Amino acid sequence: MKKLVVIGQGYVGLPMALRAAEKGFVVVGLDTNERIVRELGVGRSHIDDVSNEELAEGLAAGYTASSDPTCIADADVVVVCVPTPLSVDGGPDLRPVESAARTIGQHIRHGALVVLESTTYPGTTEEAFAPLVSGDLEIGRDIHVAFSPERIDPGNATFGVQNTPKVVGGLTPACTRAAKDFYSVFVDVVVEAKGAKEAEMAKLIENTFRHVNIALVNEMVRFSHELDIDLWDAIDCAATKPFGFMAFRPGPGVGGHCIPVDPSYLSHRVKAQLGYAFRMVELAEEINAAAPLYVADRLWQALNDNRKSVNGSKVLLLGVTYKPDISDCRESPAVPLAQRLASWGAEISYHDPFVPQWSPRAGAASLSSVEDPYRAACEADAAILLQAHRHYDLERLAAEGSLLLDTRAALPWGGGVNRL
Ligand SMILES: NC(=O)c1ccc[n+]([C@@H]2O[C@H](COP(=O)([O-])OP(=O)(O)OC[C@H]3O[C@@H](n4cnc5c(N)ncnc54)[C@H](O)[C@@H]3O)[C@@H](O)[C@H]2O)c1
Incomplete structure (x- = not known):
């Protein structure tokens, strides 16, 4: 053997x-x-x-x-x-x-x-x-x-x-x-x-492709909102084309060990060895890194519409992992989002069925996941759905949360639900 x-x-x-x-x-x-x-x-x-x-x-x-x-x-x-x-x-x-x-x-x-x-x-x-x-x-x-x-x-x-x-x-x-x-x-x-270089490059093409295409829709979601266009509906329509298109959907930012990290390996190599920038990756990094901050801006707007300020509001984050149905929190966009809202004076709590303890800042005391997300959504001034974990009863969340910002287009639109 x-x-x-x-x-x-x-x-x-x-x-x-x-x-x-x-x-x-x-x-x-x-x-x-x-x-x-x-x-x-x-x-x-x-x-x-x-x-x-x-x-x-x-x-x-x-x-x-x-x-x-x-x-x-x-x-x-x-x-x-x-x-x-x-x-x-x-x-x-x-x-x-x-x-x-x-x-x-x-x-x-x-x-x-x-x-x-x-x-x-x-x-x-x-x-x-x-x-x-x-x-x-x-x-x-x-x-x-x-x-x-x-x-x-x-x-x-x-x-x-x-x-x-x-x-x-x-x-x-x-x-x-x-x-x-x-x-x-x-x-x-x-x-x-x-050879080895081509195999190494193959992986970086795969990850850079995702990074750039996620950045594309994360940029489009901003002006689609301003223009009152449902970008998710437009993407679903585009995805009916049986060739030459692959659907990527907007969200609160990229996370995990691969997408936010690997393309930087490639751009660093290009800069170090050849002296020029890999502009597509740098732009994608800028847009995707700003995505959680855009979510914070949108929450600020939504609270403002309800005659509330972020300062002093209770904000519940739903799903702090970097993707649904796993427990991995590496590079999760929930961290910069929570930091931005806390810096504006929001009182942050969270629920995640996969993460019993979570700290949005290194060295800060960790928070415990609230027990009942539906009651917590009801009691908070606003809730933000970051990961639509399969554990969530989305209809119930939409019905019970007073103000809900949905970054995944997972909830039915209307009532207290605001879509990114
Ligand atoms: N996690 C993913 O989804 C994923 C997907 C594709 C590629 N990758 C790539 O695969 C690689 C590994 O990622 P991962 O997610 O498994 O990491 P990980 O952090 O989950 O696991 C790495 C393990 O390596 C151990 N380790 C570190 N240095 C060591 C050493 N010198 N000798 C022995 N053990 C050591 C650590 O203790 C840890 O247990 C990375 O390059 C990552 O970019 C990860």
């Missing part, structure tokens, strides 16, 4: 490690976070998409979690799924990738395949990752190194590890072949890129 080590047991690494275990690999999930390793070892999953039952099946099938990097020494394949955040100056922070690469370099054996899955700028695998992994070993002969972008979509019940096509690009043709052979065991369709 082949041995696989998956470095980083988060949203990306854990599901793929379990899928590989199910397909007969001996899998070690390596993570530097001892708490995560301990919890996984006793069958407690920290990832929305992985239930404790699925983890138990993985443990029974040969999956183990560990923080001991010596497990790399006899691995046939090592896959890296560590975070790629932004540094304080907004550039790529490759420290987790480099640290994982150094660890691999200390233990890797002849004949192994090493794949980087963390989203990053084109050139990372070749220039920053492979030299630390390979040391004196020759890439394409002694070891194989490739990049394969992760496409996991947390909360998506239709597309998972197996039925989402996987792109692979190696540093040599032999590396690409080795990566393709590996993923073909547990992914239905594996697509060969010309």
